[in-house]
Amino acid sequence: MVQLGxxxxxxxxxxxxxxxxxxxxxxxxxxxxxVLHRANGAILSKDQIMDEVWPGLIxxxxxxxxxxxxxxxxxxxxxxxxxxxPGRGYVLVAQRTPAVEAPAHAEPSPQHAALPxxxxxxxxxxxxxxxxxxxxxxxxxxxxxxxxxxxxxALALHVASEMHSRYGLPIYFVELANASSHExxxxxLAHALAPRxxxxxxSAVAEALAASRxxxxxxxxxxxxxxxxxxxxxxxARNPSARILVTSRETLHIRAESVLRLETLGVPASGLSTQxxxxxxxxxxxxxxxxxxxTDCAGDESSIALVADICRRLDGLPLAIELAAARxxxxxxxxxxxxxxxxxxxLAGGLRSxxxxxxxxxxxxxxxxxxxxAASRVLFRRLGxxxxxxxxxxxxxxxxEPGMSIPVIVSSLGDLATKSLLNVEFHGPVATYxxxxxxxxxxxxxxxxxxxxxxIAARHMRYMQTRIEASGLVLAPDSRAGADVQARxxxxxxxxxxxxxxSDDGDPAQGVxxxxxxxxxxxxxxxxxxxxxxxKRALAVLDTLPxxxxxxxxxxxxxxxxxxxxxxxGDDVERAMSLWQRVWRLARSAQDDAFxxxxxxxxxxxxxxxxxxxxxxxxxTRFEQAARRAGPRWHEPLAGAMxxxxxxAFGEHGQARERLEHAVAALGxxxxxxxxxxxxxxxxxxxxHGALARIAWLEGKPARALQLIEQALAPVRxxxxxxxxxxxxxxxxVPVALQCGDTHAxxxxxxxxxxxxxxxxxxxxxxxxxxxxxxxxxxxxxSDGAAALARLEPAxxxxxxxxxxxxxxxxxxxxxxxxxxxxxxEAAAARLDExxxxxxxxxxxxxxxxxxxxxxxxxxxxxxxxxxxxxxxRAWYEADGRRxxxxxxxxxxxxxxxxxxxxxxxxxxxxxxxxxxxSEAAMMISGFEGVFDLNSSAPDIQRLVRMRRRVNAxxxxxxxxxxxx
Numbered sequence: 017m018v019q020l021g022x023x024x025x026x027x028x029x030x031x032x033x034x035x036x037x038x039x040x041x042x043x044x045x046x047x048x049x050x051v052l053h054r055a056n057g058a059i060l061s062k063d064q065i066m067d068e069v070w071p072g073l074i075x076x077x078x079x080x081x082x083x084x085x086x087x088x089x090x091x092x093x094x095x096x097x098x099x100x101x102p103g104r105g106y107v108l109v110a111q112r113t114p115a116v117e118a119p120a121h122a123e124p125s126p127q128h129a130a131l132p133x134x135x136x137x138x139x140x141x142x143x144x145x146x147x148x149x150x151x152x153x154x155x156x157x158x159x160x161x162x163x164x165x166x167x168x169x170a171l172a173l174h175v176a177s178e179m180h181s182r183y184g185l186p187i188y189f190v191e192l193a194n195a196s197s198h199e200x201x202x203x204x205l206a207h208a209l210a211p212r213x214x215x216x217x218x219s220a221v222a223e224a225l226a227a228s229r230x231x232x233x234x235x236x237x238x239x240x241x242x243x244x245x246x247x248x249x250x251x252x253a254r255n256p257s258a259r260i261l262v263t264s265r266e267t268l269h270i271r272a273e274s275v276l277r278l279e280t281l282g283v284p285a286s287g288l289s290t291q292x293x294x295x296x297x298x299x300x301x302x303x304x305x306x307x308x309x310x311t312d313c314a315g316d317e318s319s320i321a322l323v324a325d326i327c328r329r330l331d332g333l334p335l336a337i338e339l340a341a342a343r344x345x346x347x348x349x350x351x352x353x354x355x356x357x358x359x360x361x362x363l364a365g366g367l368r369s370x371x372x373x374x375x376x377x378x379x380x381x382x383x384x385x386x387x388x389x390a391a392s393r394v395l396f397r398r399l400g401x402x403x404x405x406x407x408x409x410x411x412x413x414x415x416x417e418p419g420m421s422i423p424v425i426v427s428s429l430g431d432l433a434t435k436s437l438l439n440v441e442f443h444g445p446v447a448t449y450x451x452x453x454x455x456x457x458x459x460x461x462x463x464x465x466x467x468x469x470x471x472i473a474a475r476h477m478r479y480m481q482t483r484i485e486a487s488g489l490v491l492a493p494d495s496r497a498g499a500d501v502q503a504r505x506x507x508x509x510x511x512x513x514x515x516x517x518x519s520d521d522g523d524p525a526q527g528v529x530x531x532x533x534x535x536x537x538x539x540x541x542x543x544x545x546x547x548x549x550x551x552k553r554a555l556a557v558l559d560t561l562p563x564x565x566x567x568x569x570x571x572x573x574x575x576x577x578x579x580x581x582x583x584x585x586g587d588d589v590e591r592a593m594s595l596w597q598r599v600w601r602l603a604r605s606a607q608d609d610a611f612x613x614x615x616x617x618x619x620x621x622x623x624x625x626x627x628x629x630x631x632x633x634x635x636x637t638r639f640e641q642a643a644r645r646a647g648p649r650w651h652e653p654l655a656g657a658m659x660x661x662x663x664x665a666f667g668e669h670g671q672a673r674e675r676l677e678h679a680v681a682a683l684g685x686x687x688x689x690x691x692x693x694x695x696x697x698x699x700x701x702x703x704x705h706g707a708l709a710r711i712a713w714l715e716g717k718p719a720r721a722l723q724l725i726e727q728a729l730a731p732v733r734x735x736x737x738x739x740x741x742x743x744x745x746x747x748x749x750v751p752v753a754l755q756c757g758d759t760h761a762x763x764x765x766x767x768x769x770x771x772x773x774x775x776x777x778x779x780x781x782x783x784x785x786x787x788x789x790x791x792x793x794x795x796x797x798x799s800d801g802a803a804a805l806a807r808l809e810p811a812x813x814x815x816x817x818x819x820x821x822x823x824x825x826x827x828x829x830x831x832x833x834x835x836x837x838x839x840x841x842e843a844a845a846a847r848l849d850e851x852x853x854x855x856x857x858x859x860x861x862x863x864x865x866x867x868x869x870x871x872x873x874x875x876x877x878x879x880x881x882x883x884x885x886x887x888x889x890r891a892w893y894e895a896d897g898r899r900x901x902x903x904x905x906x907x908x909x910x911x912x913x914x915x916x917x918x919x920x921x922x923x924x925x926x927x928x929x930x931x932x933x934x935s936e937a938a939m940m941i942s943g944f945e946g947v948f949d950l951n952s953s954a955p956d957i958q959r960l961v962r963m964r965r966r967v968n969a970x971x972x973x974x975x976x977x978x979x980x981x
Contacts, residue, residue, distance in 0.1 A: 018053070019181075020108070021094035027053065032090070041090055044069055045083040052098065052108035061105040101308060138174045139304065140281045140297025141167065148175045148276055149182075152231070152259045155274040156252040159262040162278035163436040163452070164380035165335025168263035169235050171278065175261060176233050185259075186230040193236045198243050205247075229257040238265040238435065239387055245270050265384060266434040280332035280452075284324050290317045298327035298337060305341035306349075319349045329356050331452040336377055359457050381458040384437055392428040396437060397466065400459030401476040403508035405441065405448045413479045414472065470521055477513035477523070477530055484510065484533040507541065510534050514550060524557045525565050532570030535577035542738035545777040548581035568602055572611045575599045579618055583625055584739040584778045590819035592622040613642055613651065620658055624665065627821035629859030632662040650700065653682035657704050664707055665822075667861030667911040673711045680704045702728045702740065706748040716914040716947055718756035718954040725749050725761075738772065742781045745769040747823055750788045754795070755915075757953035762792060780820055786811035787827040794830065795955075805834040825851055825863030829870040841878045848874065865908035865916035869923060872900030876927050898924065914947060918956055922963055934970040941967065 018025050024033045027050050032039045041049075047069045052060065066075050084106065088095035099107050138145070148171070151158045160168045176187045190208045195201045232251070237244040245268040248260055252272040262268060267275050281298040293299050302323050306313050314323055326349070330336040336359070343352050343362060355362050360378045388396060398415035399406075408429075416425055429449070432438035439450045451459060463469045514534060517527025531554035538547035551574050558566055558574065579595035582588065596618035603611035616639040623632035640655035660675035683700050709724035729749060732740045745765050753762040766788055773782045790808040793799050812827050828851045835844035848871040855864045875897030882890045901924040908916030921944070925937035941963055948957045 020049075020053070021091055021097050023091065025049070025053075039090060042083065042086060044079075045086045045090075048080070048083050049087055049108075052106060055108065057107065057109065059101050059104050059107045065106065101311075104307065104311060138167075138170055139301045141171055141174070144171060144276065144278065145175055145178060148261070149179060151274045151276065152179070152261065155272065156256060156258065157248055157260045157262065157268070157270070157272045158274050158276060159264055159267050160276050160278055161264060161267050161436060163280075163333070163455070164265060164384050165333050165377065165454075166278050166280060166436075167334040168278055170334075172233050172235060172261055172263050176231055179231050179259075187233065188230060189233045189235065191235050192240060192244070195240055197240075201240055201243050201247065230259070232258060232260045234260065234262045236264070237262050237268075239383075241266055241268065244268065248272075265387075265436045281327075281334060281337070283327045283332040286325070286328070288324075290320050293320050293324045296324070296327070298330075298332040299324050301334060302327055302337050302341045305338050306344040309342055309345035313344050314349050322349045322353050326353050326356065329453055330359070331454060333452065333454055335380060336454050339377060359454065360461055377454060378458065378461075381455065384435055385458070385462070387435060388431060388437075389428075391424055392431040393462075395425070395428040396432055397459045397462040398468065398472050399432075399438070399449070399451055400456050400463050401472050401512070402449075402451065403456070403512045405450045406509070407446070407448055410479065410483075411449070414475045473513075473516045473521075474523060474526070476509075477517055477526055480510050480513045481526070481530045481533050484530075484537060507537070507543075510537065518553065518557065525561055528554045528558045528561070528566050528574070529570055532566070532573040535573055539577060539580070542736070542776070544581050544739050545585040547577050548585045551578035551581065568606050569608075569611075572599050572602050572606075572608070575602075576611070576614055576618065579622070583621065584742070584780050585776070587779065587818050589622070589625050589780070593619065593626065596622055609642070609646060613639060613647060616642065617658070620662070624661070625822045626819055627824075627854065627858055627860050629662060629665045629861070633659070633666065633859070636662050650683060653679040654700050656682070657700060657707075661703075661707050664711060665862050666859050667864070667907075667913070669711050669714055669862075670912045673708065673715075676704050676708050676711070680708075702730075702732055702744060706744050709748050709752050713752050713755055714911075714913040714915050716918070716957075718952050718957070719949070721752050721756055722758060722761070725752060733768075736772075738776050739778060739781075742769060742772045742776070742778050745772070746781050746784045746788065750785075751791075751826065754788075754792060755954065755956070757955055757958070759792070759795060766792060780815070780818060783811045783814045783818075784820075787815070787824075787830075791826070791830055801834050801837040805831075805838060808834065821854070822860070823863075825855065825860070825867055829866055832870050832874060836874055836877050841874060844874045845871065861907075861911070862913075865904045865911065865913060865920065868900050868904035868907065869916065869920040872897040872904060872920070873923050875900060876923070894927075897927070901927075914944075915956055918944060918960060922956070922959055925963055925967070929966065929970060934967055934974070937963075938967045938971060 018027070022034055023039075025031070030043075030046055032041060032046070048065060051065055051068045062077060062080055066077075066080055069080075084098060088098055091097055097109055099109050101107055148158055148160065152175075160171060162168050173189075176189065179185050180187050188205075188208045190204050192201060192204060195204050234244060234248070241264060244262065244264075248262065248268060249270045249272060251258065252260060252270075267273065281301060282296050283298045284293045284296040294303075299320070303314055306323075314320060326340055327337060330340060340352050340356075340359075340362070347355065352362070360376075385393065385396070395411070395415055399411070401414060402410065408425075411429065412422075412425060429438065433440050433449075437451075437455055439452065441448050441450065460469070463472060510530070514527060514530055516522045517530055518524060531550055535547050535551050535554075538544075538550065555574050555578055558571060575595045575598050579592040579599070582592040582595075586592075596615050599611060599618065600615035603609075603615055616635050620632050620635035620639065623629070623635060636655065636658040640652070640659055643651035643655040656675050657679040660672040660679065663669075663675065664672035680701060683704070705724050705728035709721045709728060712718075712721035712724055725748060728744050729741075731737075732744060746769055749765040750762050750769060753759075753765060766785065769781065769785050770789075772778070773785055787808055790804050790811075794804060808827065808831055812824065812831060815821075815824055815827075828847055832844040832848050835841075835847070848867055852864060852867045852871065855861060855867060875893050879890045879893035879897060882893065901920050904920035905917050905924070908914070908920060921940050925940050928934070928937040928940070941960065944960060948960065950957065950961055952958070
């Protein structure tokens with residue numbers, strides 16, 4: 017037989033009894049009960065039940081409802097053991113346990129106090145149930161300790177039910193929530209043990225428990241912890257066979273006690289798949305409760321991701337999750353997520369049957385707060401200023417008053433930890449502390465009530481600034497494991513201090529000072545977009561403050577950080593130039609050589625990004641001169657690399673290559689491990705290898721170019737350093753791999769680039785990646801030119817509107833080719849003419865041969881479609897095209913860019929073949945004999961191979977025709 021509530025059921029004999037008396041029930045209703053029992057707590061749909069009970073028959077749904085109603089009538093007061101899950105079906109939530117049959121002449125077993133109903137399955141706690149049962153088998157007393165709302169009572173109820181099921185133990189459940197004195201605790205025990213107990217004294221209680229081996233559950237003991245500790249110690253000593261399970265927010269601290277510290281439910285990390293999210297108990301609990309109120313909620317992937325985020329923000333606290341889930345029926349998942357900043361007011365309205373302190377999150381913390389002494393209350397609410405982990409030094413600096421004794425602080429921290437309001441973690445010999453998000457929300461609420469928020473927040477901000485400047489880093493909890501634990505502050509703490517400083521109640525001048533210390537940390541953590549936003553805001557405030565309010569170093573830090581990040585995450589790249597000029601002026605007035613060098617690097621990089629190569633050469637030369645006079649050893653080879661990159665952009669590829677190769681060797685000898693001040697977080701060696709890869713491709717060495725790409729990416733991809741990774745992927749890896757014919761590598765690089773720019777919100781590289789994606793797509797023979805033009809044009813125009821004009825000439829060429837395909841010859845020619853003029857004016861000569869080739873190609877294509885025009889018009893366009901092609905060949909040759917020369921030559925050769933000038937075409941392409949590895953998969957080289965075959969075929973045909981004639 018199995019026990020279902022107060023019923024004893026034998027499914028083999030199809031018999032149901034209550035207290036030994038058989039009960040009558042219909043056959044179909046009994047079948048339904050058996051089906052629900054076999055489901056073992058799983059929810060069964062109506063169709064599943066009807067298929068089992070009425071197999072092969074079509075049955076009206078109301079027949080199932082009638083039999084469910086008769087089963088509930090049979091259960092009587094326990095009718096809720098069969099639960100309807102709206103929209104999903106039914107579940108039997110009773111514990112299905114073997115009924116213990118007493119021997120014929122045995123004494124009646126002691127009556128056990130009825131357990132509160134188990135209204136739902138316990139999610140994510142199966143291991144804890146087994147651990148507690150194992151502890152109770154070994155030790156007489158186990159205390160389940162944990163924060164309010166963590167699920168101690170629910171766990172104890174399930175443990176009690178399971179132990180009764182396994183061992184037939186009598187269970188005495190004692191709720192202590194309303195007991196506040198020694199007499200009331202004893203009275204609660206007496207009530208649970210009645211009618212066996214007449215005298216509510218410890219000795220009488222012990223004698224009553226000694227009558228049999230039993231399990232005594234004492235629930236919610238924290239407010240009478242001293243009374244319960246003494247009583248449990250007495251009971252355990254007098255009755256070794258009894259087992260006592262206590263739930264409390266702190267331990268009993270008695271000899272007989274074993275402790276299980278209950279942790280919050282596991283929450284998923286961000287970025288997991290939907291299936292992985294659903295496997296986490298916190299998400300499962302949320303969905304279970306939410307769907308009991310709104311059956312069709314959270315059914316799509318975006319909703320599940322929001323649920324996971326809610327669970328993370330609630331730290332996996334079961335009560336908070338259940339209260340949040342209950343709000344889904346009113347607000348939806350998105351509405352709950354949007355209002356979690358006001359969680360203390362939002363998370364209320366728990367079950368009416370729950371204890372008052374479990375009906376809202378605020379009430380749960382009120383209960384714990386009331387148990388603290390005055391000193392611990394002060395400390396707890398002031399700790400609300402800390403967002404992440406913090407140290408003892410931080411507690412003393414922010415949350416205490418000058419002169420407060422260390423023993424008092426230590427005692428209060430211990431009290432908070434003991435009462436499960438403060439988490440303590442250990443890193444070797446060092447202890448760090450943390451409040452959960454829910455506890456922090458309540459602490460801040462109390463801090464506001466006491467009128468202390470402004471004072472403590474100001475202390476916190478000043479302390480954060482001091483520590484950041486002293487340590488140079490603010491570290492997230494799991495990063496840079498080798499760093500000093502004393503300096504490991506959560507970046508969220510610095511963010512919190514920053515937000516308060518710029519709030520209506522804050523201190524803007526102090527906020528600017530904090531931002532000056534913070535921006536370097538954000539760049540070090542590759543948080544470029546955030547750095548851009550925070551530096552911009554701080555600079556806007558700085559410019560409104562009286563002169564002298566902020567020291568010059570802070571101003572230079574903010575300007576440098578903002579200028580650097582504008583190159584990746586900003587809408588006005590050209591503003592970077594004025595910011596770097598401001599840093600240059602400030603550095604010279606302060607005679608700060610380090611910032612002066614930083615400004616020159618920044619000016620050089622901004623000039624490259626805006627396509628002003630003449631200016632970039634001037635700034636690189638100035639940096640080179642400064643590096644020769646003073647500075648770190650690695651500045652001089654870096655300066656050589658900067659000059660080389662500018663020369664490469666100017667079209668002097670051979671000279672640039674020689675300088676870059678020398679810089680690589682010199683940087684290696686210098687043992688440079690610092691990152692380039694020219695582009696944040698870019699290793700100088702990676703920077704050099706990237707430029708060398710582009711030059712190798714232009715010089716017709718695709719295999720070497722691909723090797724150099726990997727050398728450039730290896731160090732930054734290993735650590736996912738940003739923005740260097742996106743910079744190298746966008747400007748080197750994707751375009752060069754594509755031009756070298758390695759489309760697989762280009763696709764991999766592009767996928768990584770798009771993932772990184774989406775994660776880090778790099779708007780510049782996002783548009784750049786879109787242009788690259790179009791170019792990759794154009795390699796397909798069945799590509800849609802109109803669709804490609806619709807994607808490429810707006811992305812390219814956005815780049816130009818943001819002031820980013822460096823290295824976009826290849827996109828302009830693709831744009832012009834698509835315009836020609838659409839029949840828009842005038843627009844194509846105009847775009848190319850404008851780009852050629854700009855390249856010649858500002859010195860970006862690197863791509864001018866390719867622009868000239870494309871301009872010639874447009875003219876030749878236009879000549880081909882002049883069907884209705886006269887021969888003179890077609891001849892004019894042909895001459896114009898040949899003129900541009902010849903200019904491209906000559907300039908490419910002068911630059912040493914054999915690829916540009918080859919492309920123009922092949923286009924012109926194709927035109928000549930069409931004009932029956934195959935011999936002239938053959939002469940032109942003969943100039944590339946022995947220049948390339950013809951086995952290369954690079955598209956341009958393969959086109960050369962095909963052109964040679966075509967020219968040879970045409971010439972051979974003509975020779976045969978002459979001989980046959």
